[in-house]
Amino acid sequence: MTDLRRTMPEFVADKIAELIATNGIELQSRLLERNLMEEFGVSQTVIREALLHLEAKGLVTTKPRRGTYVNNPSSDEIYMLFEVRKIMDVFAARNAAFHHTADDICELRKLSSEAEKAYAAGDYMLFFRISRKFHIRIYECSGFSCLTRIYDDMTTLTDIFHHNLHVSRDIDLNDDVKGHAQICDAIESGDPELCERIVVHHIEMIRSKDLEIMADPHSSGREDRNEKLE
Numbered sequence: 001m002t003d004l005r006r007t008m009p010e011f012v013a014d015k016i017a018e019l020i021a022t023n024g025i026e027l028q029s030r031l032l033e034r035n036l037m038e039e040f041g042v043s044q045t046v047i048r049e050a051l052l053h054l055e056a057k058g059l060v061t062t063k064p065r066r067g068t069y070v071n072n073p074s075s076d077e078i079y080m081l082f083e084v085r086k087i088m089d090v091f092a093a094r095n096a097a098f099h100h101t102a103d104d105i106c107e108l109r110k111l112s113s114e115a116e117k118a119y120a121a122g123d124y125m126l127f128f129r130i131s132r133k134f135h136i137r138i139y140e141c142s143g144f145s146c147l148t149r150i151y152d153d154m155t156t157l158t159d160i161f162h163h164n165l166h167v168s169r170d171i172d173l174n175d176d177v178k179g180h181a182q183i184c185d186a187i188e189s190g191d192p193e194l195c196e197r198i199v200v201h202h203i204e205m206i207r208s209k210d211l212e213i214m215a216d217p218h219s220s221g222r223e224d225r226n227e228k229l230e
Contacts, residue, residue, distance in 0.1 A: 007049075008042060008046050009046050009049035009050040009052075009053060010050070010053060012036075012040050012042060012046055012047065012050040013050040013051075013053035013054050015040065016031070016036070016050060016051075016054060017054065017057075017059060017156065017160055018125050018128060018129065019125075020059065020070055020160050020164055021124075021125070021128045021159065021160040021163040021164055021167075022124045022125045022128060022163065022164070022167050023164050023167045023168040024125075025070060026070070026164075026168070027070050027071070027072040027161075027164060028069060028070060028071075028072045029069065029070050030067050030068065030069050031051065031060060031067070031068045031069070031070065032067070033047050033048065033051075033068075036050075051068050055068075056153070057153055057156040057157060058071060058073075058156070058157040059071055059156060059157060059160060071157070073157060073161055075211055075214050075215070078158065078161065078207065078210060078211060078214070079207065079211065081154075081155075081157060081158045082158055082203055082204075082206070082207040084154065085154065085155055085158055085203060086199070086200060086203040086204070088147070088150075088151060088154070089135070089138075089199045089202075089203060090195075090196050090199050090200060091142075091144075092138050092139045092142040092144065092147070092151070093138060093142070093183065093186065093187060093192075093195040093196065093198075093199045094192035094195050094196055095142035095143050095144060095192075096138050096141050096142040096143075096187045096195070097186070097187050097189070097190050097191060097192045097194075097195045098143070098190070098192065099141060099142055099143040100141045100142075100187055100188070101141070104137070104140075104141035104187075105184065105187065105188045107137055107141075108134065108137055108138070108141070108183075108184045108187065109181075109184050111130055111133055111134040111137060111180075112134060112177075112180040112181050112184055114130050115127055115130040115131050115134060115177060115180060116177045116180075116181075118130055119173060119174075119176075119177055124163065124167050127163075127173070128159070128160075128163045131159070131163075131176065131180070132152075132155075132159060134180055135151070135155070136148050136151060136152060138183070138187070139151050141187075161210070162206060162210055165210055165213055165214070166213075169213060171209075171213060175205060175206075175209070176206065179198075179201075179202040179205070179206075182198050182202070183195075183198055183199060183202065185198075186198040186199075
């Protein structure tokens with residue numbers, strides 16, 4: 001169902017981003033306007049505006065006379081983007097420890113549970129969507145909901161790259177799922193220091209795993225899981 005608060009170009013941009021996140025559209029691939037028009041049943045104007053939204057978030061690059069391509073960030077870019085994200089997430093979580101309500105915790109736990117169920121069911125697009133809602137919800141209950149838009153724009157590239165990398169390589173994402181539950185516990189405890197430790201560990205774990213996978217183009221989650229079973 002379309003989010004009525006968003007324009008059609010924004011809605012289409014979100015759907016393209018989800019396809020990139022779940023490897024429905026591969027990194028570095030060319031996005032053909034005609035194909036996207038047929039896929040979403042919209043005009044060329046809508047597609048072009050959607051691509052502008054994605055370019056503003058760093059997901060695609062339009063090259064003159066060559067077309068629009070999905071970006072494939074370098075390891076240095078990923079490292080720095082996660083470093084900035086860590087600062088923002090720590091700020092949000094520490095303040096959420098002070099300002100959260102019982103309803104906030106219920107909503108966070110609900111989203112964490114829904115994300116876990118989506119991942120267990122193999123619905124990676126739903127898992128990706130709910131995971132982003134979970135982190136945005138932390139900002140909303142931190143007392144600084146004005147930062148949610150900044151967070152959304154800043155983390156789109158890291159989130160989409162992370163999920164694309166793991167889905168395309170069949171890497172286990174259970175650590176992500178567990179991390180959400182731990183963040184819920186930390187916020188509910190009201191301890192900002194605990195929140196900071198949990199969030200830093202969560203972000204650094206994700207970043208280090210992504211960089212490790214990038215360094216080994218042949219890595220596979222299947223191999224990791226098989227080794228654990230032996």
